[in-house]
Amino acid sequence: MKRVYVSAVIDAPVAATWAVLRDFNALPRYNANLFSTSHIEDGLPSDQIGCIRNFRTKDGTGHIREQLLTLSDREHVCAYCILEATLPVRNYVSEMRLKEVTETNQTFGEWWATFEVDPKDEPEVMRAVTDTFRFAFQGAEAIARSGG
Structure with missing residues (x-):
């Protein structure tokens, strides 16, 4: 099993950040540079x-x-699994968790996934999953900070 782990300090309160990320259908909203449509x-x-x-x-x-x-x-936890994908992974399970940074009113975010992948596809898949999590945190921060 391979594992991708991304963490971030998000410059927005946990409630505002969670309000963005808890919507399981909002991926194109907070990660618009990678995803176009969702339903x-x-x-x-x-x-x-x-x-x-x-x-x-x-x-x-x-x-x-x-x-x-x-x-x-x-x-402030969300977990999901991939049922089918063009991404060449198997047994993919992911979890995202947010925690309040009380001293600064920021959010600590963690997002990880475990999955199986063929060695030939590993570099591309590891990069794609890492980018997905990283860009999601950046997008959620921008939306939470704007009040949207």
Whole structure:
């Protein structure tokens, strides 16, 4: 199993950051440089455990379906798995967690994933997953800071 881990100090309060990242369908909103469209299948709410997010990459070549496994507003945690993807991974499970930095009113964010990947695809997949998490934190920070 491979593991990608990204952490960040986000210059926005945890409540504002969580308000952006808790929406399982908002990936293109806070990560617009990588993803273009997303919808929750079967018209389910985007915070319902078991709902499926179906989205596409901005370049039009990637398609991913992910299922929400955990969402906790109290603990600021979200976990999901990939059901199918053009990304060449297997057994992909990811978790994102936010914690309040009380002294500075900032947010500490952690996002990680474990998965299997063929050695030939490993460098590209590791970079893609790392970039996804890094850009998501940057986008969430910009939205949270703007009050949006």
